Amino acid sequence: MTDRQPPVLRATGLAKSFGHVQALRHGELTVHAGEVVALVGDNGAGKSTLISCISGTHLPDAGEVRVDDRPMPLGSIKAAMEHGIATVYQGLAMAPDLSVAENLFLSCELRRPGLLGRLGLLDKKAMRERAWELMDSLGITTLQDVTLPVGDLSGGQRQVVAVARAVSRAGRLVIMDEPTAALGARQSQMVIETIRATRDRGLGVVLISHDLPRVLEVADRIVVMRLGRVVADVPARDLKIGQIVALMLGEQNDPREESLPA
Amino acid sequence: MTATQPTLRAPSNRARAGALIRSTPAYIVVALVALVVVFTIISPEGRFLDATNLQAVGRNSAGLVLLAVGLTFVLGAGHIDLSVGATLVLSSVVAGTVAVDIAGPPSASGAFPSAGPAIAVAALAAVVVGGIAGLVNGLLVTKLKVNSFVVTLGTMGVATGTAQVLTNGSNVAGIPPDVQTSFGLNSVAGIPLPLVLAVVVALVAGVVLSQTSAGRHALAIGSSSDGAMRAGVNVQRSTIAVFVISGLMAGIAGFLDITRFGTTAISGHETTMLQALSAVIIGGTSLFGGRASVLGSVLATFIPTMLLAGFVMVGVSSFYQNIAIGAVLIIAVWLDQLRGK
Ligand SMILES: Nc1ncnc2c1ncn2[C@@H]1O[C@H](COP(=O)(O)OP(=O)(O)O)[C@@H](O)[C@H]1O
Ligand SMILES: [Mg+2]
Numbered sequence: 001m002t003d004r005q006p007p008v009l010r011a012t013g014l015a016k017s018f019g020h021v022q023a024l025r026h027g028e029l030t031v032h033a034g035e036v037v038a039l040v041g042d043n044g045a046g047k048s049t050l051i052s053c054i055s056g057t058h059l060p061d062a063g064e065v066r067v068d069d070r071p072m073p074l075g076s077i078k079a080a081m082e083h084g085i086a087t088v089y090q091g092l093a094m095a096p097d098l099s100v101a102e103n104l105f106l107s108c109e110l111r112r113p114g115l116l117g118r119l120g121l122l123d124k125k126a127m128r129e130r131a132w133e134l135m136d137s138l139g140i141t142t143l144q145d146v147t148l149p150v151g152d153l154s155g156g157q158r159q160v161v162a163v164a165r166a167v168s169r170a171g172r173l174v175i176m177d178e179p180t181a182a183l184g185a186r187q188s189q190m191v192i193e194t195i196r197a198t199r200d201r202g203l204g205v206v207l208i209s210h211d212l213p214r215v216l217e218v219a220d221r222i223v224v225m226r227l228g229r230v231v232a233d234v235p236a237r238d239l240k241i242g243q244i245v246a247l248m249l250g251e252q253n254d255p256r257e258e259s260l261p262a
Numbered sequence: 263m264t265a266t267q268p269t270l271r272a273p274s275n276r277a278r279a280g281a282l283i284r285s286t287p288a289y290i291v292v293a294l295v296a297l298v299v300v301f302t303i304i305s306p307e308g309r310f311l312d313a314t315n316l317q318a319v320g321r322n323s324a325g326l327v328l329l330a331v332g333l334t335f336v337l338g339a340g341h342i343d344l345s346v347g348a349t350l351v352l353s354s355v356v357a358g359t360v361a362v363d364i365a366g367p368p369s370a371s372g373a374f375p376s377a378g379p380a381i382a383v384a385a386l387a388a389v390v391v392g393g394i395a396g397l398v399n400g401l402l403v404t405k406l407k408v409n410s411f412v413v414t415l416g417t418m419g420v421a422t423g424t425a426q427v428l429t430n431g432s433n434v435a436g437i438p439p440d441v442q443t444s445f446g447l448n449s450v451a452g453i454p455l456p457l458v459l460a461v462v463v464a465l466v467a468g469v470v471l472s473q474t475s476a477g478r479h480a481l482a483i484g485s486s487s488d489g490a491m492r493a494g495v496n497v498q499r500s501t502i503a504v505f506v507i508s509g510l511m512a513g514i515a516g517f518l519d520i521t522r523f524g525t526t527a528i529s530g531h532e533t534t535m536l537q538a539l540s541a542v543i544i545g546g547t548s549l550f551g552g553r554a555s556v557l558g559s560v561l562a563t564f565i566p567t568m569l570l571a572g573f574v575m576v577g578v579s580s581f582y583q584n585i586a587i588g589a590v591l592i593i594a595v596w597l598d599q600l601r602g603k
């Protein structure tokens with residue numbers, strides 16, 4: 001979090017329209033190493049569109065993304081992954097017929113050592129073992145079998161697998177779009193712990209969540225979006241929940257501020 | 263949201279489907295054994311069990327095995343390839359024409375001096391035509407984003423028509439008969455050479471599907487194209503790859519056709535695609551993508567060929583084979599749906 005190092009991510013002037021819908025008018029996002037930035041906003045504010053432009057699932061109409069001060073090609077999931085960006089998508093991104101272990105390593109499969117590996121043969125055993133280790137290291141205890149198809153897991157378990165995949169792949173930045181939406185209290189807390197651990201490893205984290213009390217618990221900075229624009233970028237310690245809600249709704253003086261828990 | 267349950271639910275559809283796909287080959291073996299037993303009992307003097315009959319079944323299955331292997335990849339990836347039979351015919355026509363051109367007219371003794379090179383180039387031509395046909399399918403599906411059912415229905419017509427234009431509708435004559443004697447009608451240890459070739463190709467394909475990244479990616483896009491893409495899978499490349507594999511298999515099968523008959527069989531493949539597709543689905547590969555078994559496809563291929571051989575032997579019209587295959591296909595798709603998606 002020093003000013004001397006360039007930020008892990010600096011996205012500027014991002015815009016994206018879907019037909020007549022201007023989903024993103026002006027997206028700006030800067031994340032430093034070892035920093036958790038919360039991206040909040042009402043439904044439809046453009047949060048998912050903004051992070052999709054950064055993760056390469058959408059090609060923005062305008063704007064620039066720099067990782068470690070180097071420009072990143074836009075509209076390419078592969079380029080974003082190669083720049084160390086890993087994403088937990090809202091609605092996830094799993095192949096339901098493939099197992100937990102296969103999904104964790106999808107597109108980053110481990111090969112066998114030696115000639116067989118060079119011929120392209122997978123090291124399934126190593127992937128299963130690493131999957132176990134990963135689940136274990138994240139304190140994930142609700143999964144009994146990494147060879148089960150992901151389609152057989154509960155929504156919460158799938159979400160946990162998606163989080164595990166992202167944090168294990170990211171080299172510079174993890175983006176999580178509502179990672180706790182399908183989770184109970186205990187699993188949500190586990191995701192928050194995972195975010196802290198990821199930050200402590202020196203990675204940048206972008207967290208999209210409507211769970212404002214939890215957001216304030218973990219975030220260093222709050223970025224607020226409304227109607228496709230970033231309307232505020234404030235250190236988290238300077239904000240109370242009521243103020244965040246007011247910014248989200250575009251109300252200067254939120255009448256509910258007093259009654260909301262701070 | 264409510265708290266999620268700390269333990270897993272009882273094994274549900276996909277786990278059961280997984281178990282079923284692993285046990286499918288066993289069911290097929292049982293069905294094949296049953297067919298052999300029934301046909302042996304009702305065929306005159308139990309001739310169904312004769313080595314020559316079983317060899318014929320094997321020889322007739324080789325091309326179908328290859329088509330089924332290719333379709334296993336395509337269906338596993340969530341697509342369909344209706345053009346495999348037509349591609350087979352087009353490949354065999356091009357290969358036959360090439361063989362005739364290179365071999366030239368036979369000498370007075372009836373021998374073709376350059377039969378060897380002619381056959382080798384013909385084989386290569388068949389594979390290349392098949393590969394190009396698959397590439398075209400893959401590019402149309404990925405670049406134009408037209409549904410593969412429609413694309414391959416269209417290319418099925420194009421390939422059939424091209425084969426007819428090239429030959430004016432009559433089969434290619436004057437192919438050196440060495441293609442039959444040296445390969446198509448030959449055996450090792452009693453097993454027809456074409457079948458040996460098909461099984462070797464199927465083994466390699468089975469390893470590719472179940473043990474390599476390429477296989478994982480094909481099944482991943484069949485399971486969820488969006489999910490696979492977001493996980494970093496190159497969906498376009500994987501999609502094109504499965505169609506190229508299917509085309510290559512049809513190309514090899516086209517060459518096998520020539521080695522079997524010594525000529526092309528332009529109008530002999532109207533139900534070939536239906537048979538291969540049925541075998542793949544009976545073999546446990548999902549019509550909806552995400553699950554596939556090369557072993558199941560290969561074993562199930564013998565169901566239509568055994569039915570045909572059996573019907574012929576017991577004096578039932580071979581037309582009944584089509585009725586039986588059509589019925590079995592519908593039952594197989596129905597079972598596939600029961601397995602859940
Ligand atoms: N693929 C799409 N096609 C059309 N409209 C879209 C698409 N994705 C998002 N939108 C629209 O863009 C706006 C912003 O959506 P989104 O970025 O998902 O908001 P958020 O994640 O903040 O809830 C919404 O009005 C949404 O309906
Ligand atoms: Mg969203």
